[in-house]
Amino acid sequence: MREPKPGTYVWRSPHKAHRLVDPTGTHPVHEALGDALIDGTHLEQRFALSIAEHTNRV
Numbered sequence: 756m757r758e759p760k761p762g763t764y765v766w767r768s769p770h771k772a773h774r775l776v777d778p779t780g781t782h783p784v785h786e787a788l789g790d791a792l793i794d795g796t797h798l799e800q801r802f803a804l805s806i807a808e809h810t811n812r813v
Contacts, residue, residue, distance in 0.1 A: 757793050759804045765792040775807055782807075 757765050763777045765784065773789025775782045784792070784807055791803035 757800075759792055759800050763804070765789060767793055 759765060766774045767789055771786055773784040775784045788803045788807050791799045
């Protein structure tokens with residue numbers, strides 16, 4: 756689990772399913788974005804979070 760910004764969390768299941776949890780609910784995240792949000796550099800995390808927020812996290 757990672758908190759890319761206050762109040763927003765990214766979870767990865769043992770089967771590589773990613774979920775973004777924020778004040779609006781729980782949303783599925785594409786595997787590549789989820790990996791960047793959890794394992795990426797700070798810049799990759801910010802970029803992936805921006806994409807996830809603007810594409811309805813699909």
